[in-house]
Amino acid sequence: MAEASADALTKLIEVSRTLGSDRSLVLHGGGNSSAKVSAESPTGHSVDALYVKSSGSDMRDADRTSFVLLDLATLRTALPYSGLGPEQFRLMQQRARLDSGAASPSVEALVHAALPHKFVLHSHADAIVTLTNTPDGAALVKQVLGERFVVCEYAMPGPALGSAIWSLWNSLPHQAQQDVLGIVVLNHGLFTFCDDAQQSLENHLHAVAVAQSYIEQQLGQPLEPIALRSPEPSKAEAVELAQLRRELSERAGHPVVLTSRRAEGKDLGDLQQGPITPDHVNYVGYRPLDLAREQLPQWGDEYLPQSGEPQDATLPILSRLPRVIVGQSTISCVGRTRKESLRSVDIVEHQLASAHASSALGGYRPASTEHVRDLEFWPPQLNKLRATDNALPLSGRVALVTGAASGIGKACAAELLASGATVVGWDISEGVSQTFDSPEWIGMRVDVTDAEAQAAAVYSIVAQCGGLDILVVAAGVFPTAQHLTELDPGMWQRTMSINVDSVVTTFGLVQPFLALSPSLGRVCVVASKNFAAPGPGAAAYSSSKAALTQLSRVAALEWAQDGIRVNMVHPDAVFDTALWTPELLAKRADHYGMTVDEYKTRNLLHTEVRSADVGRLVRAMADDTFIATTGAQVPIDGGNERVI
Template sequence: MLDKQQGARLANLWDDAKAAAMSEAERLLYRSNLLGSDKRITNYGGGNTSAKVLEKDPLTGETIEVLWVKGSGGDVGTIKMDGFATLYMDKLRALRGIYRGVDFEDEMVGYLPHCTFNLNPRAASIDTPLHAYVPKPHVDHMHPDAIIAIAASKNSKELTRKIFGDEIGWLPWKRPGYELGLWLEKFCLEHPKARGVVLESHGLFTWGDTAKEAYETTIEIINRAIAWFEAENTAPAFGGEARPVLGPAERAAIAKRLMPVIRGLISTDDKKVGHFDDSKAVLDFVTSTNLEPLAALGTSCPDHFLRTKIRPLVIDFDPAQPDVEKTLAGLPEAIAAYRADYAAYYERCKRSDSPAMRDPNAVVYLVPGVGMITFAKDKATARISGEFYVNAINVMRGASGVSTYVGLPEQEAFDIEYWLLEEAKLQRMPKPKSLAGRIALVTGGAGGIGKATANRLMREGACVVLADIDEAALEAAQNELAARYGKDFVRSVAMNVTSEAAVETGFGDALLAFGGLDILVSNAGLASSAAIEDTTLALWNKNIDILATGYFLVSREAFRVFRAQKAGGNVVFVASKNGLAASPGASAYCTAKAAEIHLARCLALEGASAQIRVNVVNPDAVLRGSKIWTGEWKEQRAAAYKMDVDDLEAHYRDRSMLKLSVFPEDIAEAIYFLASDMSAKSTGNIVNVDAGNAQSFTR
């Protein structure tokens, strides 16, 4: 048994007591989750595991051999039992009889559904033959950085032999598919004592007679590779440092400036979301002597390549003499040049049946001395793409330190990127939601209307930044929404909207989190009630500060971002019926709300030429879930109407024309309408959500 090692080595996490109570299929799940829990073993969505299990055939009642293998598109670290495809091994073996050769191997994928065991709906992946034909019960296919560094070296075959002897074999590059499955079978039969094989430019296959043996072999082989690199790779990484590393605050400040501009330039067709990484591995690479030549080679492992494109874009920036304005001015030309280069790559490599060229923009942007920015269709994909490129950096560090790093040949890279099977998988993906790729910031985000709005926008695929002065409520709201939609889709910033510095800081944090902004929902609020003679200057100023000045400050900051992106924008003010219809005993509140509405009209005029839309939602009497109505306001309004506070909701409902109560979700629905493309031709408008109030009719 392996020692439970710490530090740079992978720990053996296998627990005999846990595993003993499991079925063979459950041990496969256990093994998979253990392997996927460490990104040094495999990246998100990468790798595969399998087990050949004896099962009772539901048709014949006979005991038969069934292949359990990770299904298409799954992730071994988070997979559940329903994430595995199950196939009859006798039918998989029978496929040999209809195989027409390597030129027709893609058609074999179409036969896999005919091998399905027990009507399992989980689609089998193209890696299925690789596992089926290895004549061992338990097989792991992982993408460890330490192994891919060997596989991506110019002399990878010799290095494999030197490090592992006869225990681990080597096979030349071959695109995953049916033919590679036959290669693996042939290798195993010819080398019965081998424990695994390194696939050139790809990864590691290992196997065992038990789930535990397979797991421990995988861990052991990776640890041996890590130890070998530690001993042999002693030269300065990537040729040594050639540029300084800027400080954390300066790195973040520069990323905040660059990200919205890059996003605007690459989001002409589909909106993209960004991710920033300035981890040590990234900084070692972006300050190195060999940054440009290594980056130009692209990645090696197919999984890395599919996530990060043919190569990254290295931004022209000198950290020794930082000039952000010069870099910003050069971005349009640099991005246009990348697109042209990508189009030329497509034209050089395309085949007669290749799918149409996809988005030609880079995914990975390397900023010397600052870090790495990645952009993708959503935050999770952008983050994962960054993680994949960190894997690629680690591979380049290892390979270039002991040999010469070799990227995937251009034609092979193209044939994977534009593989018809990969295209078919993309076509099967669900249609994007209406706000996919959009980024929203909601002030007052921890309150009733704010949280309901965030929920509604996130339901349509938006990333949301919650901004609020109440940090405890903010944390609770973020946790609630993260549990519902995923941590990648929501962030929070503590923000006092009356503070210019706090607003600027909050927006900057939002830009660093997601790379830009599309929607501002200005909703922070309060409510006060007092006769004019009892209205203190402090109360008057508080209303004006939050409801007028606060709305001005956040709008100004949003406009700055929108103009930097040059891709339009959308502002929705949450005002009030009281901004149109005067109410006794609330002059400060009503006046401030009227100021909001007029500010929105002014901003609609200013923003129209830049496709920045500004609209208003006017709620009335939103009692349930509203933080405003949990304080003195409720008692004050009840006193003004000479009634008990418990009768207030019924009073507002009965005074409405439609005799209906208004809830936070009703306001959120109107905000979503104005924030979405459904209202793409509306600006300067007011939508009343008040169940009907003749006094607040706008016309």
């Protein structure tokens, strides 16, 4: 314990990041690591302590905030395990924290406390669990890794696994303890340990490399995730996906996101036997829903908590749902957000490869359903899932924003993202995919005047997200001013094509999916003050916005029977867009004999209208603020005398 605490933590962060950067070892918050140090207790005394990864943090991005400092003696009072209940376990870990404001520690903190070594590293390495998930996994591990790696039977993470490791370690003769480099827990993963951080990491990576080499020799190919490609569904297939998402959302009591992948020619039978480790249950469930054999209402009858079990009424959304659904040619993954559903896709791709490899090595034998159930519905595991609940108002909703790469469209997309929605942005700009850096953002380069491109993009949205809940029409053009006597017919047609005709196409394509929205479809159309107060030289623009307003009013009338709300906002003088350059602003202000600031606030309220203001209004139209409103036309112009 002589090494300074800060130095040990720095080394722990380094090796944790290395481990976490390899997706064949650690996926999405999995794995954990620790370092034993000397620390100061709240009373000022020096104590033996343990830095351990916090629950759910990602080793790939590990930093000082990713680790919790615990009193080692307090942890070890729970070893060996003697019937420590969930609440007792929680209180014990809480008492052990030397910083009461720190995050919750990993549930495997007791394993790290049970081992005497300074540094302990743990992963769910694909190659290791592949070996263990075979009919005689223990013998295969010993054959492949040798005597310096000992085998522990599966035990549920927490007190049970901590006790199992404690008992196993203390049963080893002293000389064996000196020789052992790691412990393999069947159906679970690998622990390596050493008083030197780098050596512990090298032992870990070497064991995994040996396992991978053996598997490659036996299979004739490397153990790699099975890449599943995005489908290109037909309209009928897209409608089926949207119907499925609606059923899932109704069962959850909250909208969910459904990400699908094409799976023709893939043997999916192994998935029915369960995840390669129970630790993946929150992302892939105990088994998929196979639509060829059963329907959603029957899924989980033999597995989910029955009426009367104490946790039944408080199960998080994901615990009530299959997280993987196998269709005729697709695999679909369920999440509360797109980020969650994509994590499930990742884990499924690794799980398929590992399960197939185990089958080739003699048979796929993962942990029993009882073990998986015990972990999924263990209160600390449920609390871990609840801790990641997204309480944002539009969480789980899918929005499409046209013209989303700049200006008002971009502001609308930003507001929807901030409110928790998964947002798909269409724009003709090549940079639309990089408009936002968020897993909830999908940027598509779409020319809205191309009906076929629109159709393909809509069906792609359903394949990637499961459906559509919100449409924001913000794409449009404001052509150069032309008086009627000099009006260019080509400019008139182009303005109408973009501002009106393209929206007719969009409306026709999205209506079936908005009608299947689990939260009732919502449409907000960004029109213009010009629909009511046209300006000289703006015949094409004013006429197009008037036509767009009438089109949207008709949609409100026709779609109300499906619960779809269609509302309009009418901005004016929004000057923080690419259209309004400093030179143009100065020219227009001079035309009116005003300063630029006076020109920008020439409304009754003498306020500047910004894109973000329009975005906030559109977001309110998309959430439940206007839940009982359709066909409304709301100006956002600071007060315009001609409109009022």
